[in-house]
Amino acid sequence: MQITMTVNGTDVTNEVEPRVLLVHYIRDVLRLTGTHWGCDTSNCGTCVVLMDGQPVKSCTVLAAMADGHAITTVEGLATGGTLDPVQQGFMEEHGLQCGFCTPGMMLTARALLDVNPHPDDTEIRRAISGQICRCTGYATIVRSVHWAADHPAGMTEADAAGGDPAALDDSAGTTTEPGAAAAEAARAIPASQTEPEEVTA
C-alpha cells in the first residue's frame, strides 16, 4: 500500500506492506537510524518518536497508521544546525551513556516541555516512565530535562564559560548536586557546537 507522511518536516511517500511497523519503516526504508528498537513489544520505549507532537512507541504503530501524520525523530530535533535545548541538556548533565535509549528520552522530554515548560521532578519522571534506561539511573536524565527547561534558548556564551568551580576537588566529598561544576573550570573545554565526525562501518 502507499503511505504519505511528513517526517522531520519533509513529505515522504512509499509503498509498504500493511504490516510494516513504523520503527522499521523509519529505520529500514527512510534510513533514519537514530530511532532504535529494544523490544518490539512496547515495553522499553527505545523506539519513541513524536506523532503530531505526541510520543508514540514506533514498534507498536504500523507505518500505515502514520499515514497523513507528522513524525518527528531525533534527526529532526535540531533546527538549522542548532541543537534543541533538550539535546544540549543531555550533554551538559550526562543524561546518556551508551546512547541507545537517548533519542526516545529526548523526544519525550521535548513533548513534555512543549506542554509544560517548567516540570518538576515527578512530572519528568512520570513522562519518561514508559521508557527504560539501563545506564544512567534516570537522575541525570531528570537533570538534563531541567537544564533544557532552564535554558529555553539553548546554550549561551555564559554557560559555555563553565559553572561553579568550587566542588569536587577534595579527597572526600559529595556530588549530589554537581550542576555544571567543573573541577578545573578554567581549563574546561567549551561544549562542542560543531557537527560530529561521521562514523562509518
Added chain:
Amino acid sequence: MTILQEHAPNPAADDEGRPIGYGRLQRKEDPRFVRGRGHYVDDITLPGMLHGAILRSPVAHARLVSIDTTAALAHPGVVAVITGADLLGLGLAWAPTLSADVQAVLVTDKVRFQGQEVAFVVAEDRYAARDALELIEVDYDVLPPVVDARKALDADAPVVRDEMEGRTDNHIFDWEAGNKAETDAVFAAADVVVSQEIVYPRSHPAPMETCGAVADFDAVTGKLTLYETSQAPHAHRTLFAMVAGIPEHKIRIVSPDIGGGFGNKVGIYPGYILAVVGSIVTGKPVKWMEDRSENLMSTSFARDYIMQGEIAATKDGRILAVRTKVLADHGAFNATAQPTKYPAGFFHIFTGSYDLQAAHCSVTGVYTNKAPGGVAYACSFRVTEAVYLVERLVDILAAKLEMDPAELRLKNLIKPEQFPYPNKTGWEYDSGDYERALRLSMKMAGYDDLRREQQAKRDRGELMGIGISFFTETVGAGPRKHMDIVGLGMNDGAELRVHPTGKAVVRISVQSQGQGHETTFAQIVAEEIGIPPEDIDVVHGDTDQTPFGLGTYGSRSTPVSGAAVALVARKVREKARFIAAAMLETRPEDLEWEKGRWFVKGDPSVGKTIAEIAMGAYGTVALPEGIDGNLDAEVTYDPPNLTFPFGAYICVVDVDPGTGHVTVRRFVAVDDCGTRINPMIIEGQVHGGLTDGVGMALMQFIEFDESGNNLGGSFMDYLIPTAMEVPDWETGYTVTPSPHHPIGAKGIGESATVGSPPAIVNAVVDALAPFGITHMDMPCTPARVWAAIQGRPRPPI
C-alpha cells in the same frame, strides 16, 4: 626502539583526590549520540545484505527427531535454511565456550534448554526470515528436564550432557578456597554462630540493545569482517580463528557503538557464528539481530547461586570467620567467562571488608536444562554474589547480637594501617580507608536521625527500614601468571602516536558500551603528556586498528587498559625528552618536565612543547642514537595485582504493610575507586549500578516452571526499574589511590551493582524486623513481602 623509562612518578599522587586529566569534561561521544548519529550494529546496511532469524526450541529438554525445512525454503525471499545437520558437515555444530566446555551452535541431538537454537533462516528481509521460521516442521521427543539445581545431582536426575562420553551425572566442578580445618576450628570455639541459606536468583543484564552481528565474508580475499555487539573484540577474533578455521589475520572484528553490555556481550553466541556461516554459504553479508525475548531467554544469564552461609563471632561482636557452601547453576553448557583457574570467578572475595581469623568456601557447579552463561551482569566474576552473602550474614549477626549493623561493621572493618591486607582466601587487598567511607555515608544519610525516625514510626505501626552494606571488590583482571581466559592472558595493549602537529591518537584494546572511553582515555593521556583531551583521538573496537587485549568487563578497562594508556604516554614523554635534548643541544638529564613541555633545569624559558618536539621528531632534527623519527610508543600492561575498590551504601525504604510494596525513599552511596578521572562519568556509572541494584533486590528475576519454561522472557515479566522506582541518588566519595596502578585508579563500573542489592535487602529486612524476620530472598516483590508479613509461605514470584 629503545625501552625508555616505564614507571615514571605518578603526577596525581602528590595532590590527593584531584581528578586527573581536566576532571569533569563533557563526553566526546555525546555530540553524535544526541543527534541520533551513533552507529550501532543494527544501523549497518551493506550492499546485498541478507537477514537471518533463528528458530528456537519451545521445550527445555527433548530429543530432536526430525526437521523438515522444505516449506521454509520455498517461501518467497528465503535464500537458505541451515540446520544442525548442515553444521555437522562443516564441523561447526559445536563451538568451544569460554570455560573449557562446548556449546551447540544448532541442535543436532537433543534440545537442552527452552530457547535453544534449532535452525537458521537467511532471507532477503527480516520479515521474510521471520515468516519462514513458522514453516519449519520440527518433531521433538520431549524428555523430563532438570530445573532445580538442588536436584541436579540426584541419582535419578536426567543427564543434561549425555553426549559427553562416559557422563552419567550433571556435575561440572568442585572448587574451594581458604582453609577448611582452620575455619571449622574457629567456628567450633566461637560464642555465636548464625547460618542462613541465601539465594542470589538468576537474572539477566538486558542491555537496551540486544545482541547481534553483521557478517561479511569476502570469498575472493578470504577475509571475514564481522560487526558484532562484542565487549571483547580481540578475544572474539582469536576464538573465531579457532572455531571457524579462518586464519586470524583474515578476520576483522568491529564493535561499533554498543547499546549497553553489562556482561551480556562478552560471550560468543550461536547467532554470531550462524551469521558467519550464513555469509559464507550465501556469499553475501548476513545480519542477525535477536529480539528481546531471544535476548532474555538464550544469552548469558547472571547469578543463580544457592549459598549456605555461616558467620562466627564473639558475643561482643568481633567477627571471627565466614564459611559457605555454594551450589552454582550453570545451565546447559558451562559458558561462564571466568579465568581458567577460577571456575567460581572471584567469589572468594566473600570475606568482605572485615579482619577475619579464618574463611572457607566450596563451590559446586551443575548442569541444568536452562540457558547457559553465568558470565554476565556486573560483576561477572561473582563478586556480586560474594558481597551479597557476607553483607547479609553480617546483618543477620547484628540482629542476633542485638547490635546496630553500622556499629558491628565499624568494629570489624580492616584498618588503614593493615593494607596491603592479605585476606584468608588468597587475595592481597591493595589499599583502603574503610572507616572513613562508612562514616561519611552515615553523615550524609543522617544515620542517627534516621534511626530515631524509624523508632517513632515503629511506635505508630509504620514500616521503615535502614540498610547498610560495605563492599570490597576485586577487579582489573588480571596478572597473567594467574589469570587467562581460554589461554589468553588477561592483559591489554595501548599504542600512542603523536602526529607532527602535536595532535595524537591513542589506540586501545578495550571496548566502550557507554563507559565513555573516548573521553576518559584521552584524559589519561592529557594528564601524562599535556596534550588537551580534545586533541587526542581514541580508537577502539576494531581489531584491524587496535592492539590486542581482552576487552571490557569485570571493571577492567581503567585498571588494566587505563594503566596501559598511562604507561604508553609516559613512554612517549620519555622519548620526547631525548628529542627535546637534541633540539636544545643539551643532555636529557638536564631537562625537567612540566605538563606539556620539557625545559632546561634552572632556565624554564628554554624548552620545547610536545607539539614542537613532535614536529622535530618527524622533521630534520638530528636524532640521538636509538631514537626513531617519530613520537610513537606501544605497551602491553600486565597488572601486578588486582585493584580493590570499596564503598559504603545506606538505603532507606518504606514498606506498605497492606500491599507489601517497597519504596526506596533514599539511597546514599559513598564510593572509593582510587584516583578519579572524570567525576561526571563516575557518578553516572554509580547511578546506573544503583538502579540495577533496585531491580535485582526488588524486581528482576528469571524464574522457570517445572517443565523448564522461562517465565521471564519479556519486559512484561522481567521487570526493569523505570524512573518511578528509583530515588534521586545521593553520592559521595573518598579517594584512596591504588599503590600499584600507574595513576592510582581502581575502576568503578560495577561497584554500585555489587554494593546496592545487600543494602536494599538489608533495609527491607530491617523494616520487617518487628515481625521477627531476619532474611528474605530477592527479589523482595510485593507478594513476597506481604506473605512474609503475614507469616505465609513465600510465593514463587
